[in-house]
Amino acid sequence: MIEIKNGTLFFDGCDTTELAATYGTPLYVYSESVMQEHFDEIRRDFLDRWPGSRAAYAAKAFCTVGMCKLVERAGLCIDVVSGGELYTALAAGFPPERIEFNGNNKLPRELELAVEHGVGRIIVDAPHELETIEALCAAQGRRMKVLYRVTPGVKADSHDYIVTGKKDSKFGFPLDEEIIYPAVARALEAPHIDFLGFHFHVGSQLFDVEPYVQATEAVLELVRQVKQRFGAPVRELNLGGGFGIRYTTEQRRPYRDYLDPMLERIAACYDELGMPRPAVVIEPGRSIVGDAGLTLYTVGSIKDIPGVRKYVSVDGGMTDNIRPALYQAVYRGMLANRAGEEAEETVTVCGKCCESGDILLRDVELPRARTGDVLAVFSTGAYGYSMASNYNCNPIPAVVLARAGQHRLMVRRQSYEDLIRNQIPEGEETPETGEYHANAD
Ligand SMILES: Cc1ncc(COP(=O)(O)O)c(C=O)c1O
Numbered sequence: 001m002i003e004i005k006n007g008t009l010f011f012d013g014c015d016t017t018e019l020a021a022t023y024g025t026p027l028y029v030y031s032e033s034v035m036q037e038h039f040d041e042i043r044r045d046f047l048d049r050w051p052g053s054r055a056a057y058a059a060k061a062f063c064t065v066g067m068c069k070l071v072e073r074a075g076l077c078i079d080v081v082s083g084g085e086l087y088t089a090l091a092a093g094f095p096p097e098r099i100e101f102n103g104n105n106k107l108p109r110e111l112e113l114a115v116e117h118g119v120g121r122i123i124v125d126a127p128h129e130l131e132t133i134e135a136l137c138a139a140q141g142r143r144m145k146v147l148y149r150v151t152p153g154v155k156a157d158s159h160d161y162i163v164t165g166k167k168d169s170k171f172g173f174p175l176d177e178e179i180i181y182p183a184v185a186r187a188l189e190a191p192h193i194d195f196l197g198f199h200f201h202v203g204s205q206l207f208d209v210e211p212y213v214q215a216t217e218a219v220l221e222l223v224r225q226v227k228q229r230f231g232a233p234v235r236e237l238n239l240g241g242g243f244g245i246r247y248t249t250e251q252r253r254p255y256r257d258y259l260d261p262m263l264e265r266i267a268a269c270y271d272e273l274g275m276p277r278p279a280v281v282i283e284p285g286r287s288i289v290g291d292a293g294l295t296l297y298t299v300g301s302i303k304d305i306p307g308v309r310k311y312v313s314v315d316g317g318m319t320d321n322i323r324p325a326l327y328q329a330v331y332r333g334m335l336a337n338r339a340g341e342e343a344e345e346t347v348t349v350c351g352k353c354c355e356s357g358d359i360l361l362r363d364v365e366l367p368r369a370r371t372g373d374v375l376a377v378f379s380t381g382a383y384g385y386s387m388a389s390n391y392n393c394n395p396i397p398a399v400v401l402a403r404a405g406q407h408r409l410m411v412r413r414q415s416y417e418d419l420i421r422n423q424i425p426e427g428e429e430t431p432e433t434g435e436y437h438a439n440a441d
């Protein structure tokens with residue numbers, strides 16, 4: 001979907017310089033066609049090959065009403081991790097039974113919202129959560145389908161902040177006998193809980209299949225034990241997400257590379273135990289939207305420090321893409337209006353925030369950039385918009401959806417008024433006490 005025509009960068013058939021002129025910069029641009037390719041691959045290589053399987057898009061990667069609608073139309077489920085994501089999915093008309101609720105500290109009010117709307121699954125992260133769900137369901141005469149998230153104790157090769165399967169993690173139940181089996185017993189006996197099975201997520205932006213296989217093996221041992229100790233079949237396994245994408249030189253792997261080795265082991269274990277094969281679920285986020293997004297910026301001041309470094313400043317930065325500052329993530333970029341030109345120099349592209357660490361591209365090769373050029377940074381579709389901030393009171397950029405040469409605004413750019421909307425001017429009457437707690441009880 002990335003093409004260069006007459007020296008200009010096109011994305012999903014749209015001239016990116018025209019998009020920049022029409023909607024302004026910084027601008028997040030998503031390609032619906034790229035997302036569709038990923039949805040199709042998931043259907044072909046996973047959903048159609050394993051009866052009862054589901055793919056739940058991890059909304060945290062990019063969560064807007066419009067995105068939830070695309071996911072819904074693709075027939076996927078959605079994985080939400082907060083009341084806000086749940087609210088967004090519901091606002092998009094997402095069928096509650098296709099919503100799965102994850103997260104390590106779900107608040108009572110969030111669980112209440114989930115139970116009230118009858119979400120499809122709650123992935124329980126800690127014992128007290130189960131008790132809250134049981135009480136809420138008892139009060140409302142409901143039954144909730146539940147999985148336990150476990151930390152299988154595997155180490156994956158990614159940034160330390162985004163590996164989650166190791167034992168020393170804030171997420172999930174460790175597999176210690178004295179923790180996990182009493183928890184399973186409690187779930188099996190709770191009248192308002194339909195305990196289905198286990199969930200794991202080993203980390204994000206992974207290319208190595210081995211940690212997935214190790215985690216699967218650890219969970220299959222749990223499946224054996226649950227059958228032996230409680231006579232109960234584990235009916236569902238959620239293998240999480242984390243499938244890596246190309247930012248610079250990485251080679252994206254097909255979903256099958258990760259899934260086939262896990263599915264083979266699951267099939268063999270269940271066949272050996274004489275149990276019907278379980279429903280299998282995946283939770284891809286980045287691999288659906290990451291390379292479906294790019295960000296457009298306008299080049300502003302250019303500072304050359306002879307013999308040291310040349311800084312090319314753009315009109316966005318860590319406020320629209322925190323990943324380089326937070327994980328030292330590396331991206332590739334291009335001058336969208338001079339896309340055919342040879343690189344002439346090595347520069348560092350920085351943002352406009354009052355932080356020296358506000359660097360988007362360090363030591364990249366570009367043609368000699370000029371003020372007013374449009375810079376495109378690729379593969380920003382995951383965890384860019386969703387982790388955007390208003391630091392330095394910079395408004396969050398607009399989001400545009402492109403498809404085959406057509407484009408439409410998905411999210412309006414924040415205005416300066418938006419920035420101060422919730423602020424209460426001195427002297428103005430403060431709201432009733434109850435309002436302080438809106439969405440907070
Ligand atoms: C529980 C869970 N599921 C799914 C994901 C999505 O991961 P990714 O965007 O890497 O596919 C995450 C984030 O890492 C997660 O924590």
Ligand SMILES: N[C@@H](CCCC[NH3+])C(=O)O
Nearest residue numbers: 162164204205323382383
């Ligand atoms: N925000 C992270 C991934 C988060 C993983 C969620 N468990 C990133 O940008 O890579």
